[in-house]
Amino acid sequence: MKKLAFFSTQFEGGSPAQHLVDRCLMGWPSEGRFIESPFEEIAVYGAPMNQTLKHRQDHPNLTIADTFDEAIADADAWILAAGANDDWTCSSQQLEAAIKQSSESTRGFVVGLPENLATDGLEQMILEQKTRIQAGTPLGLTWRLPEVDTPSGAELEETVILIRGAFPSAEKEAVDALLTLTSHRKGGESGISNIERYRGNDVWKAAREGHFSWDLFSAAASRTNSKQGEATIDGRTQDIVGLGMVPKLAKDTRAWIFKHNDGLKSTIITVDGILNDDNFAARTKAGDTLSAQFYRPPKPNDHQFSRMMDRISSFLIDGENAFSEKRTLLWGNVIQALQEMELKDLATMQPAFANMAYDASKSCWKP
Amino acid sequence: MNELIFSKSDPQGVWTRRHFLKSLSMSGIATACGQLSAALHFRNPDADRPPTVALLATEVRRHSHAQHFIDRLLEGYGWHGQHYFPKIKLVSMYVDQFPEKDLARDRERRHGVPIYPTISEALTRGGKALDVDGVIIIAEHGDYPRNAKGQKRYPRYDFFKEMVKVFESSGRSVPVFNDKHLSTDWNECVEMVDDAKRLNFAFLAGSSLPVTWRIPAVDIPWNANLRESVSVCYGGVDSYDIHGLETAQCMSERRAGGESGVKSVHAVRGNEVWSMLEKRDSTRELLMAALARSHQCKAPDQWSFMPPTLDWVQQASPGVVAYFIEHNDGFLTTLFMLNGLVLDFTYAGMHDSGKITSCQMHLPMPPRQTTTADFFNPLSHRIEESIKSGHAVYPPERTLLTSGMTLFGVESLYRGSAKLLTPELTVPYQVEPLSTYWRG
Numbered sequence: 001m002k003k004l005a006f007f008s009t010q011f012e013g014g015s016p017a018q019h020l021v022d023r024c025l026m027g028w029p030s031e032g033r034f035i036e037s038p039f040e041e042i043a044v045y046g047a048p049m050n051q052t053l054k055h056r057q058d059h060p061n062l063t064i065a066d067t068f069d070e071a072i073a074d075a076d077a078w079i080l081a082a083g084a085n086d087d088w089t090c091s092s093q094q095l096e097a098a099i100k101q102s103s104e105s106t107r108g109f110v111v112g113l114p115e116n117l118a119t120d121g122l123e124q125m126i127l128e129q130k131t132r133i134q135a136g137t138p139l140g141l142t143w144r145l146p147e148v149d150t151p152s153g154a155e156l157e158e159t160v161i162l163i164r165g166a167f168p169s170a171e172k173e174a175v176d177a178l179l180t181l182t183s184h185r186k187g188g189e190s191g192i193s194n195i196e197r198y199r200g201n202d203v204w205k206a207a208r209e210g211h212f213s214w215d216l217f218s219a220a221a222s223r224t225n226s227k228q229g230e231a232t233i234d235g236r237t238q239d240i241v242g243l244g245m246v247p248k249l250a251k252d253t254r255a256w257i258f259k260h261n262d263g264l265k266s267t268i269i270t271v272d273g274i275l276n277d278d279n280f281a282a283r284t285k286a287g288d289t290l291s292a293q294f295y296r297p298p299k300p301n302d303h304q305f306s307r308m309m310d311r312i313s314s315f316l317i318d319g320e321n322a323f324s325e326k327r328t329l330l331w332g333n334v335i336q337a338l339q340e341m342e343l344k345d346l347a348t349m350q351p352a353f354a355n356m357a358y359d360a361s362k363s364c365w366k367p
Numbered sequence: 368m369n370e371l372i373f374s375k376s377d378p379q380g381v382w383t384r385r386h387f388l389k390s391l392s393m394s395g396i397a398t399a400c401g402q403l404s405a406a407l408h409f410r411n412p413d414a415d416r417p418p419t420v421a422l423l424a425t426e427v428r429r430h431s432h433a434q435h436f437i438d439r440l441l442e443g444y445g446w447h448g449q450h451y452f453p454k455i456k457l458v459s460m461y462v463d464q465f466p467e468k469d470l471a472r473d474r475e476r477r478h479g480v481p482i483y484p485t486i487s488e489a490l491t492r493g494g495k496a497l498d499v500d501g502v503i504i505i506a507e508h509g510d511y512p513r514n515a516k517g518q519k520r521y522p523r524y525d526f527f528k529e530m531v532k533v534f535e536s537s538g539r540s541v542p543v544f545n546d547k548h549l550s551t552d553w554n555e556c557v558e559m560v561d562d563a564k565r566l567n568f569a570f571l572a573g574s575s576l577p578v579t580w581r582i583p584a585v586d587i588p589w590n591a592n593l594r595e596s597v598s599v600c601y602g603g604v605d606s607y608d609i610h611g612l613e614t615a616q617c618m619s620e621r622r623a624g625g626e627s628g629v630k631s632v633h634a635v636r637g638n639e640v641w642s643m644l645e646k647r648d649s650t651r652e653l654l655m656a657a658l659a660r661s662h663q664c665k666a667p668d669q670w671s672f673m674p675p676t677l678d679w680v681q682q683a684s685p686g687v688v689a690y691f692i693e694h695n696d697g698f699l700t701t702l703f704m705l706n707g708l709v710l711d712f713t714y715a716g717m718h719d720s721g722k723i724t725s726c727q728m729h730l731p732m733p734p735r736q737t738t739t740a741d742f743f744n745p746l747s748h749r750i751e752e753s754i755k756s757g758h759a760v761y762p763p764e765r766t767l768l769t770s771g772m773t774l775f776g777v778e779s780l781y782r783g784s785a786k787l788l789t790p791e792l793t794v795p796y797q798v799e800p801l802s803t804y805w806r807g
Contacts, residue, residue: 026673301662
């Protein structure tokens with residue numbers, strides 16, 4: 001592929017934009033070997049010059065474009081990425097411009113979420129555009145310990161995702177990972193008809209009252225290797241769930257319970273203070289439970305971005321269609337709904353996008 | 368639990384061809400570890416109660432090996448999607464040293480597991496005869512002297528021999544686990560395995576590397592036509608080299624014909640490593656394949672990651688140490704300790720077809736990457752399985768051989784990187800087809 005346009009509004013060291021640009025320049029490890037970048041020219045636009053970007057500007061394959069038009073001119077594909085650390089927000093303006101200026105053969109990948117996906121006409125543009133677009137974060141694509149996935153075509157009953165971080169960044173990753181785990185269930189994604197929101201001790205009250213499965217919480221938590229509390233002091237491996245320590249350790253817990261139209265219940269719970277990693281569990285209607293840790297390799301390599309480059313290049317180069325556009329829209333709409341619930345302090349919401357459904361016949365996650 | 372079936376001991380204390388032939392005759396194939404015999408003589412007179420174990424430790428402090436094992440026995444650990452409480456019961460401890468931040472007394476107080484003043488008393492629980500169903504020896508960490516070669520003389524052999532005395536005086540033996548390599552002296556290593564055979568107890572040993580998560584979850588197909596293994600790791604000579612060697616050996620031993628033993632060990636440092644590598648195309652290829660599985664490979668300044676070139680590998684790891692090992696059947700193992708470049712354990716093996724199988728043996732180190740170092744979970748589980756069944760999940764010959772590779776690697780460096788012929792390391796064995804690494 002000759003030219004890749006790369007859009008971002010920042011270029012912080014350690015940000016998604018930096019990790020992806022570096023891999024586009026230098027290559028990355030994939031399935032046991034180092035592969036060369038398939039891109040001959042990477043035209044970066046949108047991020048103010050800083051030391052991180054400056055250090056790369058002499059690379060022969062990198063162009064720092066002065067204008068958006070210059071970056072996208074003759075580009076075979078584009079990537080729009082969040083450029084700040086711990087934030088998955090991309091620019092709506094850059095996305096809109098990229099869509100408008102893309103040809104039918106151009107493909108685009110969005111790493112993160114535009115801030116106003118559901119409200120400023122972007123949604124309609126994405127559905128109507130001729131450019132093919134996919135979007136995601138590395139969490140759903142990264143390695144899992146163990147290497148398990150929800151079986152394609154399975155009837156899922158309930159899932160629980162345990163995630164860390166601030167609102168709404170953590171939720172952006174968690175909802176993305178949730179869709180990665182569940183979209184290929186029997187019938188595909190059926191849409192979300194109801195969202196419940198809990199805060200603080202109400203989360204544990206909801207657990208006691210059976211609003212979400214404590215067994216699945218426990219199964220997901222068993223996959224951690226970074227319990228907090230006394231484990232940080234003396235390394236003890238205590239059963240923090242069975243000993244009733246979870247509510248005591250929890251800090252500013254948030255929980256979201258999603259009811260899907262086909263009966264699937266999905267819960268996202270923040271576990272700051274409890275665990276220092278991200279985990280999930282799922283149960284099928286047949287009663288089978290699976291659980292794993294979403295494994296994030298250590299900094300500074302952050303090789304979850306190598307996994308992400310595999311997905312991006314499969315789409316941009318080979319056209320492998322892992323995510324539907326509707327998935328991106330559902331993701332964005334859910335996050336927007338959560339932000340509205342947070343802003344208005346709503347306990348429940350029956351979202352307007354309840355019928356936003358799509359089919360995904362196979363999983364986009366690979367071992 | 369195992370009624371003692373005394374056999375004639377080998378007074379030489381040296382692993383010889385006779386050992387091999389004897390083990391062949393025992394099992395038909397080179398199972399060579401007395402496992403079959405142990406299983407035949409295994410008796411559990413009280414099947415309803417959990418087997419009891421004694422743990423012999425050098426020191427117990429945060430993140431010492433003993434703390435990891437003791438806490439898993441007492442507090443449980445994550446296993447197959449639940450918090451698992453072991454079905455073996457820690458009933459006594461012997462602790463050799465009590466450093467300033469000792470946790471042994473805390474565990475004794477909180478869980479009511481007594482610390483006895485001697486190994487004998489821990490094993491007999493203050494009585495006259497062996498009174499536990501299994502023994503776990505964790506002699507890693509602590510203040511012990513180093514010998515002239517720089518090896519830390521952890522008292523694994525001493526603990527083991529004290530234990531053997533109790534077995535002998537009690538007329539009974541029980542399954543035993545020994546953490547990491549057997550000893551820093553080859554004859555002592557051989558003697559330990561011989562004692563296990565002579566006293567007919569299941570003997571499991573080694574590090575966490577063979578049983579931890581693999582990324583991706585792959586194993587060498589049993590009986591595969593594998594011709595060469597490379598392991599890349601970090602850490603010190605006589606400490607992390609055993610981990611790297613076990614990383615390679617748990618894969619290599621699955622090759623067609625099984626393990627044949629080691630013919631020579633040649634350990635080199637610095638530029639000599641790269642000079643030797645120039646002559647070995649396949650080893651170079653495997654080195655890069657292993658590095659492609661690393662998640663902690665240093666990049667040049669200002670870069671968070673960059674695919675390494677061989678030039679960069681050399682530049683980033685000026686203190687490189689490599690063990691070039693030739694096996695009796697022509698198989699090659701190379702261990703690279705690339706301090707400065709990597710902070711993890713990776714493996715690549717080449718099949719006769721030229722195909723490469725590679726993975727990372729996942730060992731996230733506390734406190735930076737984990738609070739509980741859960742790579743001890745699968746090893747704890749394998750210990751439990753071995754104690755409950757009276758059958759070592761994998762043969763002690765693996766650890767005997769990796770101990771030997773380590774010791775002769777250290778010796779080779781001590782002798783100015785002399786290539787050492789190692790007839791002593793003719794330790795043939797074969798493992799069972801079942802993979803034992805963590806994947807569920």
